[in-house]
Amino acid sequence: MTLSPSKSTRPRQEGPAGEPFPTMRWSRGAVVLLILAALLAGTVVLCLALGRYSVGVRQVAEILGASIPGLGGVFAGDWSTSDERVVQLVRGPRVASAVLIGACLAVSGAAMQAAFRNPLVNPQILGVSSGASFGGVLAIALGWSSTLLISSALAGGIAVIVLVWAFSQRHGGGALTVVLSGVIVGAFFSALVSIATYLADPYDSLPSIVFWLMGSLASAGWPSTGMVALTTAIGLLVIVPLRWRLNLLTLQDEEARSLGVPIAAMRWGVLAATALMVAGAVAVSGVIGWIGLVIPHAARLLVGSDHRVLIPTAALLGGTYLLIIDTLARTITAGEIPLGALTALIGAPVFFLLLHTNKTRLWSGA
């Protein structure tokens, strides 16, 4: 709303002309969401077409259309079998994973920022990423299969959130206690990651560990995409219906409780959902930083802080952003650029620009 200052500073007219503003407010959010959804759809088609093996945008659109049940006959098979394989089996799962993981991380970031009343929190703060990293590194070091790797990483992330919960319950369970418990448990698991990396076979598993930790979707297939789709779905099933309540989580604990919000239970519900999403994301892609911090900020600049609109905006924006980053990672050089490096390389200057151009707004009261 602050993006349209002319509207907000204009004195309100009394009388029948006053069609109440919420309709306008919602349609503004709806317009942004529609544009972002269209942008995401366009980016998906484009990114499926881009790569070493080039497939036309029209072919991609037709292959996608033909894969919709019941529409198979409508499109006139104007593509080769290898086109179809590249789109459906090679790029398809990778693109889907990128969108899901980007959305996951952005929504987790926005939800955690509300739960901790701090717009500078990122999803890594609770140590879930460290736990999942340790699970993954352990699996690589022991030469486990990729299915076991994903399960082990997921288990690591979930173990961390359970530990953080147990720790903070013993000490009152306020927001600060939870953050501190997260920092402690996270540091412990980071140390375990270092030890596992140090002990790993330098010719065999060490390179895999290093690349996995820097974040990559190179090995994404439909099974791993299915897994991340499942954790994303469970997480969003909690966060999306609760999105208005996230507004209430940003209040001081007593203030929220006086409004009838069981704040501790609500915070844990939200944190458990975000932990599951982050663990699922790390299990498939390794650690990808910055999205959970930058995307919610960008989304706030677009639609304001009301989580009813902010959460879907962050999801669409995060999905589009990681998809673009991942496509850059696999196309600008012959090799694969680590995703974690690219998101930071692009995210840091973008974040600086956001802060620079919106100083008063972002720092107000923070």
Next chain:
Amino acid sequence: MLETQGLGFRYRGGDWLFRGVDLTVAAGAVTCVMGPNGRGKTTLLRCLLGLLQPTEGTVHHDEPAAYVPQTTPGSFDFSVREMVLMGRARAISLFSQPRRRDIDKAEEALDRVGLRHLSDRSFPTLSGGERQLVLLARALCSGYRTLLLDEPAAALDLRNQGALLRICRELAADGYAVLMSTHHPDHAAWLADQAVLMHADRVVIGDARDLLCGDQLSELFALPVSTHLVSEGGGTRTLVAPHYEA
């Protein structure tokens, strides 16, 4: 309406902050709680709200009380309307979003405090006085008719203090039960029907006209205080004069 019986509180291992408080916050009246810093005004409010478990005694209420905390800007840039809408939290089920009806109630509440024209403004950018009135609107938006205000006038200039006091008086006239803590004896003298004085060794509760006198206030604040009756608009009004030089 809200009622306590033998209410007492002390932190673990500490002295009693207050004890044996039998207080009735009646509909249609304003109750002012006064006492020096650290005497337990906020603690009493928290017990009344059910945020703190009293050490002894009970609190009865027929519906939850709506709370107006002291304002902080917060780190999130919510609009005034979104802020007021949060008052509907109890009325909206866990996985639902606010509906048209809730938004209308928020607008009505903003009307009530005279800030409807600020609905779309960003809450953190408002002045302290406006923010305090927005929090009052949020309490009204809940629909509950017992209001507990924690030093609502603490950070306001004279004009805003006036606006807030007038609204509180109107709300009581409309049948709300209003309780506020305050550091301004003048406010209590202008507004209160009932006064709660938190002395070091006892809590005195009674008719504001009787309690807001020089003796009681001097003892309460450990500073000589005199009261003066002046005529104003056909009636009389009590002015409170602290004697700082003593």
